Amino acid sequence: MVELLRLENVTKEYSRGLFGGTRFRAVEDVSFKVDKGKILALIGESGSGKTTIARIILRILRPTSGRVIFEGKDIFAFDAEESAAYYRNVQGIFQDPYSSFNPLKTVDDILELTCKKYTCSEYPENAIKQVLERVGLDPQSVLGKFPHQLSGGQLQRVSIARALLVKPRLLVADEPVSMLDASTRVDILNILYDLKTGENISTLLITHDVSQAYYVGDEIVVLYRGHVMERGDATILEKPLHPYTTNLLASVPTLSSRWATEEKIRAARLRLEAEEETVYTTTGCKYASRCPYASEKLGCFTRKPPEIEVEPGHFVRCWLYERR
Numbered sequence: 001m002v003e004l005l006r007l008e009n010v011t012k013e014y015s016r017g018l019f020g021g022t023r024f025r026a027v028e029d030v031s032f033k034v035d036k037g038k039i040l041a042l043i044g045e046s047g048s049g050k051t052t053i054a055r056i057i058l059r060i061l062r063p064t065s066g067r068v069i070f071e072g073k074d075i076f077a078f079d080a081e082e083s084a085a086y087y088r089n090v091q092g093i094f095q096d097p098y099s100s101f102n103p104l105k106t107v108d109d110i111l112e113l114t115c116k117k118y119t120c121s122e123y124p125e126n127a128i129k130q131v132l133e134r135v136g137l138d139p140q141s142v143l144g145k146f147p148h149q150l151s152g153g154q155l156q157r158v159s160i161a162r163a164l165l166v167k168p169r170l171l172v173a174d175e176p177v178s179m180l181d182a183s184t185r186v187d188i189l190n191i192l193y194d195l196k197t198g199e200n201i202s203t204l205l206i207t208h209d210v211s212q213a214y215y216v217g218d219e220i221v222v223l224y225r226g227h228v229m230e231r232g233d234a235t236i237l238e239k240p241l242h243p244y245t246t247n248l249l250a251s252v253p254t255l256s257s258r259w260a261t262e263e264k265i266r267a268a269r270l271r272l273e274a275e276e277e278t279v280y281t282t283t284g285c286k287y288a289s290r291c292p293y294a295s296e297k298l299g300c301f302t303r304k305p306p307e308i309e310v311e312p313g314h315f316v317r318c319w320l321y322e323r324r
């Protein structure tokens with residue numbers, strides 16, 4: 001496998017509290033790599049730091065420490081020419097396609113503008129038709145229309161088409177299908193899969209939905225409160241080792257799990273609020289306050305676990321797997 005992009009011990013601190021007096025780490029010591037022609041699924045619940053990581057990779061944010069390496073070079077040490085090439089090579093796709101486009105411009109205006117900005121082809125019209133067809137759209141049905149005249153699924157296809165116009169190497173897709181209905185979701189995930197197999201385009205798929213990650217992910221990274229808890233190939237979701245991953249998989253709702261009563265939702269919210277402070281102040285594992293296996297003896301409440309390579313390529317950040 002050939003590496004395309006690598007995160008090395010990336011940490012991002014933000015200010016929090018009144019007047020931004022205290023700092024907290026939204027992302028801490030995150031390392032993983034995306035290979036050429038592969039899909040890496042980054043899974044995590046709300047607030048775990050997924051979008052922060054996407055923004056760092058897209059160079060919208062600088063990490064507080066750590067490095068992001070693209071084809072062997074630190075993306076924050078690029079010169080102007082390398083930066084321009086990077087902005088072409090790495091394209092973002094976002095959750096809400098309606099807010100990704102200027103509502104006053106038609107689809108052709110939008111795509112022509114991108115084509116002009118990146119001089120995508122000598123024949124922009126042909127290039128635009130080609131990418132629209134590539135994402136399963138009939139050009140006639142979308143050209144000349146404004147974003148609000150398209151469905152969410154059609155518009156998300158247009159955003160992928162726009163990204164493809166500049167022939168990227170990596171797509172950073174932040175919850176690209178969360179706002180779409182189930183069948184459209186699968187269609188869009190299938191497009192990402194086809195781009196991988198057909199054009200060797202890699203994707204960092206960010207999602208809170210484990211089933212999406214398992215559906216298309218070659219590699220999986222499980223994030224919790226800014227920490228990578230477990231990572232490895234897709235089979236780690238079949239045999240998860242970290243107690244958090246196990247819990248995440250067990251909490252996937254199914255047709256037979258109808259239990260979300262008001263009382264249970266309120267109890268869960270109260271528990272989360274109580275945990276919030278311990279999680280920010282803990283010197284130990286971020287998951288310790290929720291973990292059924294956490295113990296003083298293992299040091300879960302006082303010592304931060306390192307990433308432990310339990311088997312080749314399968315990393316778990318948990319004291320249970322420390323070799324003694």
Ligand SMILES: Nc1ncnc2c1ncn2[C@@H]1O[C@H](COP(=O)(O)OP(=O)(O)OP(=O)(O)O)[C@@H](O)[C@H]1O
Pocket residue numbers: 014015016026044045046047048049050051052053208
């Ligand atoms: N600019 C900012 N200033 C301060 N805190 C921030 C900022 N941006 C994000 N955060 C905080 O950092 C943490 C991680 O946020 P982030 O948006 O990366 O999470 P996420 O995993 O993408 O969540 P979601 O699934 O809800 O999109 C959250 O606690 C969030 O409140």
Ligand SMILES: [Mg+2]
Pocket residue numbers: 050051052
């Ligand atoms: Mg997010």
